[in-house]
Amino acid sequence: MSQALAGKTIAVLATDGFEQVELDKPVTALREAGATVEIIAPEAGEIQGFEHHDKGQKVAVDKTLDAVTADDYDALVLPGGVINPDALRLEEKAIDFIRAFADADKPIAAICHGPWTLIDAGIVKGRKMTSWPSLKVDLQNAGADWVDETVVIDGKLVTSRNPDDLPAFCDGMIKVFAGTA
Secondary structure (H helix, E strand, O other): OOOOOOOOEEEEEOOOOEEHHHHHHHHHHHHHOOOEEEEEEOOOOEEEEEEOOEEEEEEEOOEEHHHOOHHHOOEEEEOOOOHHHHHHOOOHHHHHHHHHHHHOOOOEEEEOOOOHHHHHOOOOOOOEEOOOHHHHHHHHHOOOEEOOOOEEEEOOEEEEOOHHHHHHHHHHHHHHHHOOO
């Protein structure tokens, strides 16, 4: 097992409605690579996962947005699910948290609908990205160069389309977070 991320602390920002596998698989991959991973949410307690349209498992929140800053972390992961990023877009603290990672030139990985929040954070213009297909026009309208590829790495930004792309997404995310991409 590679320890490429030993000593790094990674934030996973999510709320109710995240796609279960898009949180679980990256968290497992990050931990297997030696990272400390913390689930960050607007509220304390647990957040509800979904498996497409059906409720999945709940996940414990490690810290709330009120208790953290981007300075506490080496990188950020944004899982998808339709409800999760749509709700986070309305949370000013969540958008500020995401923007702070970009401002500090820290790596960000977003999958499926997760890139929606990057639009609100104002960090997609001029970036090559992918996402769930329904976000294509939103990302293009915000100035992104949207492509239909399994995983896209643009500097320290990693994006991917859907759960089927998780192996490539996790691999690209770990490489970027480790500084080896």
